Amino acid sequence: MISTYLGYVTATKDMASTLARIAKQAAVKGDQQYYDTHIGKVKNVDEFLSDYKLYSYAMKAYGLEDMTYAKAFMKKVLTSDLSDTSSFANKLTDSRYRQFAAAFNFGSKSKNQAAQSDTQKSDTIGLYEQSFADETTLAKKESKFYDTWIDKVSNVDDIVNNTRMRDYVLRAHGINPDHISKTFLKSVLTSDINDPNSFVNTAGNFSSAATQATYKLIASQFNFNADGTLSAATAQTAQQKAGMISRYDSMVPSLLTPTAATSNDDYYRQAITEVTSLNEITGDNRLFSYIKAAFGLSSKLTPAQFNLAFTNSDYAAITGMADMVSHFNFASDGSLPAGQTAQTAQAIDDISTKYLTKAKDAKQALFKDAESHYKTAVGGIKTIEDFFAANDKKNKDLPTIEDMALRAFGIDRNEVSRDQLRKILESDPYDSKSYVNSLKDERFVELAKAFNFDSKGNLRDPVVALSQTSINSFISAYSKAKTFGLTGEMRDKAVKDAKDAATEFSKSIAKIENVEELLSDKKLTEFILVANNIDPKTVDKNALKKAFAADPEDAKGFLNTPAGQQFKAMVNVFNFDAKGNLTTAKIESGQNKGARLATNDLYLHQSLETQEGASNEGVRLALYFQRKASQVNSVYDIMSDPALYNVIKTTYSLPTSMSNMDVTRQAKMLEKLFPIKDLHDAGKVDHLLKRFSAVYDAANGVNTASPASAILTRGSGIGMSADLMLSIAQLRSR
Known part of the structure; x- marks a missing residue:
């Protein structure tokens, strides 16, 4: 039989190569291929449990092979909500069940499904609000362009054939440029508003009197002859140009600025005194919008509905427009009595007050x-x-x-x-x-x-850098790492700091869309490294970039080298593609790709340990201890795991009777035996396991003359005090 020392050293010298060798074995390869092919097709926990080959593969990977028969129990584990501390899996003392549940997507999945996550909703609302500011900025830019360009116009075609100028003129009057032809606009701009037979004065050219009034207003603001040439020195006088720009700055931005509100008020006070009909109001979108805003009327109120309120008092009362009607001097037929203006000076002041008050808080x-x-x-x-x-x-x-x-x-x-x-x-x-x-x-x-719909229009989980399960796992691991070995006030402070860091991590990671953003955030990077038992001081950004870009399934790739292997489990759970961008390719209904790769890796470790244990139980124990050491956070983790405890008892030659002692007393002795934090140091763990191998071989008469025997004289690297050695000696003598 090969010695424990030689078996352990041979297997761990290049673990990636060792696991690659195991993966090539026919039985292991067949099991893994079946798992990879079928796990992605699983839609729910019942399908998973009913496929024995899939289910048993996963159970073995997570060291739960002896519980494979207990399907009802394992269903409760798999459907546990790990974010709920009182859920079934979280109540179990054995952490393997939580790890198993975290590897699959069967626990309270529906909680993550929404048309938009909180982050997506917040971002969309933010963009919506920002669009108004952008709109105002763009309006100012267009007005600056118009201010310069209109002075260069020498013919109507300079406006009609210039998309930017044409759009400006029409939008200033609330007209969608897409609905107006160049020919139609040219006919409007070259109309003589004083000629009853001109284009704008011919009712048949327009769909309604209000529409006709709008185009008459446009025509009145330019100085073109019927042939399109200028009838004055410029296309617009300084006053006409200023009026056009003021109209555009007020009409185009969807939200009023204080300056625009004041401008609208000034315009209304002047323009309303010249109004002689209801159509002149509805035909001027600036006037019409002002009145609707002042009286809190719907922005979708049509000219026909507005006119009806003046001719039908019952309709005005029902629609809440009676107050508005009372502020005007129009008769019941919509006309103005001889000698009267549309509004009295007092009515104008009243509507101005209403408008400016509403405009102040409108945004x-x-x-x-x-x-x-x-x-x-x-x-x-x-x-x-x-x-x-x-x-x-x-x-x-x-x-x-x-x-x-x-x-x-x-x-x-x-x-x-x-x-x-x-x-x-x-x-x-x-x-x-x-x-x-x-x-x-x-x-x-x-x-x-920004929305979470699948190809059939149903809800799916949001595509994020980390699943909620992985986020929870990272937070738990980070908290344990930061509070590890602390007591009293120091622990209380560390717990609070870890909680604050976790809250910030949850918010920040939800916004990450690529690897570059992740690695550019120092706090995020340090958090994920600590959560994966990696000292941030030992890692640079380039190494992390290399890890995220590597293919974990490439046996010769960076993640499967001794230098990159420490990052493998960490990068696998992120939903990034090879270019570092978010991807849906790693997200599946039953188990995400990262979790699948982790399951396969664990299966290889379990297969290796089983095969080595068949010829030498000591090698199996050493390999198992090496794999689990980084997860040990207290001596109770060791005491609750027979295999881990066996390694410690063998390494330090503890008597078997020690297990019969009071649990608290056992814990105190183990705490004096070695610092638990040393088990998070790969070098010290390796030294401990080499000592274990030597002691195990010596105890079992296996190759005691091997190089391992020298380790017995050097110690484990994890020391033992003299008084503790005396206590153990006394215990052995009983």
């Missing part, structure tokens, strides 16, 4: 109401059909979820049809060959990333 009120409505509506979405139907019927003036989402990502409603939008949201933005990526428009890709 904050809109954002607050829209945000509240958005969060509530999104929370109720279960399928993509709900997304399109979601709206608050009590607040019809608020934008729909669809409107807010499109605006947030800079998409005009006219750019995409409902069917196209559905395909975009059901598409995988992380798949380069998906529909949304075929559009070659980053706005649509970002929109798809």
